[in-house]
Amino acid sequence: MQQAMADDKDVLRDVWFGRIPTCFTLYQDEITEREAEPFYLLLPRVSYLPLVTDKVRKHFQKVMKPDDVGEMWFEYEGTPLKWHYPIGLLFDLYASNTTLPWSIFVHFKNFPQQDLLHCPSNSVIEAHFMSSIKEADALKHKGAVVNEMQKKDHKQLWMGLQNDKFDQFWAMNRKLMEYPTEEGGFRYIPFRIYQVTSNRPFIQKLFRPVASDGCPHTLGDLLKEVFPAAIPQNDGQKKYQVMIHGIEPMLETPIQWLSEHLSYPDNFLHISIIPAPSD
């Protein structure tokens, strides 16, 4: 039992400290005064692009005139990257089966207003992050835990993420992961399922972690309900990979456990459905 509990805490750390080696290249249309070298950075999977790319902006600003530096935005293979999605989700969704480093283009003009939200300051990221946490708690506890927290507790969650402080973050986040023992789990599981080829940005539905007969629901049960095509058929051919934090959890994994251990700091399980590699 002790070993299992120690393993669970390790999972939390492994998720928090996940990194993606990334190469940032200035887009060829940007006007520079001299050649811009690519910039390499290890991106935290659980964070957001504008929160961790100050160094990228500073690096390219050095070779550009101030007038040519508008709001920075990123693009991968022609797709503008939504900064309000966690970095790990973006990578899993668009580039998980490609060779590292992840190659991203950097833009400072022609901001795609129809596709991307603006991000003029860190307080916008904070507002977005807190709004996700509140929505997740609305699903898990009808908002009771978040509402009981004081403003300084909310700040602690944000500062923990912003400053990459695992202990500071989890000291507060563990409250959001509690539930009444007799319930067996949260009220509903906060999750979103993403697929690049879909015409809607994500699938989100109400889903209980425990069935009416008391049996814990699994990841497979969730998919059967919300995305049955992702479940491999009996003929053995796997069409899709179901990926969270760069791994494919077994479909037998209890969804309550996944929610407690593999959620992003915003308390959501962000699940990518990607085509299985055909090797």
Next chain:
Amino acid sequence: MRCTWMRKVSGSAGSADGYMKKTVLGRGKINTPSLDGSCKSEEDVCALGKETQEGAPDGSEWEALDAEWSAAIRYEYHVLYSSSYQTPVLYFRASALDGRPLSLEEMWDNVHPSYRRRLLHSPWDTITQQEHPCLGQPFFVLHPCRTWDFMSPILEAAQNECRKLNYIVSWLSVVGPMVGLEIPLSYATVASKPERTAAR
């Protein structure tokens, strides 16, 4: 009662997902983008609230104002249901006729001053830019977490007066005008006829 709201269904036929959509053409103020393409900072947006407290313009300024406020703006309002919060949510956006979306600052310019003062208290709390859950495009959203605060007295009063209440119409009539969406009185007349028997 004639209604200009359209029901939009997303996903496959028979899917429960969908939203109500209303498009309105109005007149308002649009910024001509400055030559250097700069955007106003958060401080400037807060300063807008202070401007409205300096009193109405005098007679000679009305003409100039009228010209400034005569750009055609296309407003789009979507009412979606948030299953997470179990309340309706108002998503909205505005664009110039050439399709250019209005910025948050321009949206504020077109909100009535008395509402502006109230909402500007914490702009990032009450109105935020978010991704539309069906369309995936940037919209402005009125946050549902504040919804219960102002709806409960309304619900209570209706119950005490044994009056039927259409929650969505009542909610829209409060939040709509803050962002330029007029709700005709006829909506309320239809929605809240008194019940003959006591409320359940």
